[in-house]
Amino acid sequence: MTVTLSPQVFAILSSLVEERIGLSFGTDDASLFSDKVVARMTEAGFASPLDYYYALRYDDPAGAHFDTLVDALVVGETYFFREVESLVAALEQVVKRAVEARGAARIWSAACSSGEEPLTIAMLLEDAGLLGSVSIVATDVSSRAIARARKAVYGPRSMRVVAEGSPMSGPLVPKLRMLANRHFVERADGFHADRSLVDAVTYRKLNLLDPKAVSSLGSFDLVVCRNVLIYFADETVRAVVDSLAGALEPDGRLLAGASESLMRFATPLECEERGGVFLYRKARP
């Protein structure tokens, strides 16, 4: 028997997800959302989506059911060296300067999924001789993603940029291939990351909608939050950006995804161009 979500139950469940972790699902996503909810519902032993909703709402004090649902819903598709030019520029323009000025710097990879982004940052820092001076914190709302990040074993799709036949070209590509060769070993179950690289990253489960959790991370010279805000409704983007802005050092910068402009939001940030990359900084009073 196939269970489907009525528009009403879809609205109720999707608003619960949005309220708790900010992920916004529109009617175009209803089918995908329903499939994932129904699969988790069946696993949890419920026969009706409303029963499952009430379990999430009233009988999930530790959030175990909700975490499992979140693991299924979050978009984990990412890969090494994604939009790498902007990352290289941000490290050069922001992090290197902070290290030169203070001898140390902190980077936060917000919504790191299975770890490809923080490990990319770690590889680039190691190559620049800065890894020892920089601490990297990486967070994600999905505990499964964090577990995968800690395990640090990746499939070929994560390596698409440096794979043979990759359409990516440009002067950086040979260097990226060299970095990947240096830090990964291919085994039968996938590409294993160098443990020293993985250990350079502190992973934590964190909900970007939880300002207290965000403030508990401390402040950062660079916050990297890419390809995440597009999944949030406008109101949520504003709240999250406020929170991220609060996590910036006075001279810190936020790097968003290439397709995510914050310009249309009334945020406490200003945009600036540095070395060809757009970064956001706290607005001057």
Place this chain on the structure above:
Amino acid sequence: MSRAVTVSLSAEDRARVEHIEHLARAGAQNVEELVAQLDDPSWVVRRAVVSALATVGEPAVQPLVQTLVTRRDREARVAATVDALAASRAPLDARMVDLAKMADPAVICDALQVLGRRRYRDAVPVVASFATHADDNVAVAAIEALGRIGGVETVDALISAVELRHFFRTFPAIDALGRTGDARAVAPLEGLLSDPLYMAEAARALGRTGQESAVAPLAKLLLDRTDVIVRTAAAALAELRERYEARFGESETMTRALAQAVPAPDASARLVDALAGVSATELVAAARVLGWLGDDLAIGRLVDLATMAEPVGSAASDALRRLGPRATEALLAAIREGDSARRLGLLPIVGYAAGSLDDLVLCLSDDDPGVRVAACEALARLGNPAAVGPLFTLLGDRDGRVSHAASAAIQSLGSLESKRLSLEQARSPDPRTRRAAIRIISYFGYPEGLDVLVAAIGEEDEKIREAAIYGIALIDDPKATAALLAHIGHPVARTRAAVMRALGQTEAAPEVVAALRAGLRDSDAWVRYYACQALGRLAVDAATPEIIAALHDESGQVRVAAVESLAHLRDLAAHEALAKAARSADPDMRRAALLGLGIAKRGEAIPVLREAASAPEAATRLVAIGALAELDSPEVVPTLAHATGDPDEGVRNAAIGYLSTRPSADATHALLRNLSRPEVRDRVLAALSVAADERIDVVLAMLETADADTAPNLVAALARMRRPSSQAAIGTALNMDNVHARRAAAAALGALGTQEAKDALARSAMDPDPDVRRIAAAAARR
């Protein structure tokens, strides 16, 4: 060197925006101050000023016009002034027409832009007169305004601009002309296809016309020697068909038109050849056209494309599904010979048309569990009960998803063999197989399975017990209820909860009711939850006081279940408690109560439901209109009609869906009023196409006076109903006095292509309107 540019809101800007919002709230008295800030250096602040002036309305119009005429020294101010006028709530269109008659070409351009953006139809003759203005800027502004206003009244002026072949004027005119969707646009656009300068733009515009007569000229481009032209033609053809089908639904006419225009194998070969290294968007269009061509070469290429990533894969899959049996052989061959990855991509496409069982059964033993799942699903779609035997072998599959998919397929297929095999497998030593078999027995409620199910309640595995309990409840036998009652005190709370839920599927016998009432006092919240639900389902009015008491249970889910339960009780106290819960501050309690009011179908609930239809949370509004839709009252349609303009897409779509199920005149009118809104137009057309004779009468009545924009939509709704009475109605429209109705009806009958349609069009060969005669003649030629 770094360059810093402020592009978003600083603290200072934020304060100024708040000040502007304050000024706007105060209204007319602050217009002067607002106008003075139209050239503020901050874009965000200017946006706020524009919005404020537009909201102020009439008092701001004259100062804005004055600014537009006399203060043109700053581009930012001029642009913001135009924006404010375009968005103004005031009825200023006639004043813009007067402004357009000024001598200053720059002001004329701005006035034309405002008229275009406001889509002021009455201005078309004036705007059209500027399309031939000596000043290129004015002419282009007029053409763009005509494009924005749209509609058939703009067609002649746009055709003139296209035929000028004047670089600056022709390009915007081509785009605007295509968007009119008017049949007269095809010939002048086709005329440009031989001109390399305009060819690509003209081809795209032909695609946007959605006219069948555009198929032939575009199809001929598929044979061109230049790859980019072939790809442009494919993209245009894909859009052409999409727009055509949005109006008339799927139609053989388009398939025939393409087949008559070019030999399919030649066009497919040329198109396939032109696809090397192209973008995903172009591949999507190519997949649609290959599906339309439908020859062997096209099918072969589609099979390859179907295994590509999104969006190409799904476009090719859709094309293959539409081809149905014609593509089955190629698909099955690719599945038979392909590796797991290829099978995974192709299996979701098969099973929609009769195909070979053997090839799909072969995939049940694929190494990849994803392939096995996809094969189970394909076999379910195929609907051949002979697949049941092989599917049973997967019940104990090591991958739970496969076992689940095999069970689901067996449940979908049924058959006597399913009974025999499930009873046999219910005794399997493998717990996974046993559990799946018990689920199947439960699903079908085989009376012969009762003993097996009763025995399964004693299983160690909690999930087997639950599956057995649910199945027992479906078997109509006194022994079944007795078996359930024997386990109301089971030591495991989940099992007790399952028993309560199952008892809700039986009848309200005294011992059942007593067990459920006792369940309301269980220490476990889920036992109380299901006991509450079950008492409601069985409509045990005597339990009303206990259920009302459960509204204050310590567990939220029990409180909500109590609300749901009240909806099924006939006691006045239950209804009052339900109505009170519908105004609860707790959104879950409120929504459960609203759902309940819909179930209870009591007219007194309408005010509460209408109030909830304006709740701040979209989910509550959605539940409220869903509950209202259950009721039969004249007050329902206005609320649903209002909800079609809801800010939430889900609410809008649901409201349109509910209106579609009501064939009454008021519901039909409510839908028709939304046809002019582009964001819901397709959905409204689909809703109107839900056939009902009463709806046909309303649509016909509206066609008597429909204008040139509305008539095609009304006829499209009739065409998409696809029933004899709706097609007869189109024939009636062909004889109306209203020329717009006749034109739309003629186009629709041409698309239908039936003998009756051809006969009707033949009778229109002497119609006084040249367009109707032209369509009739084209149909006769076909």
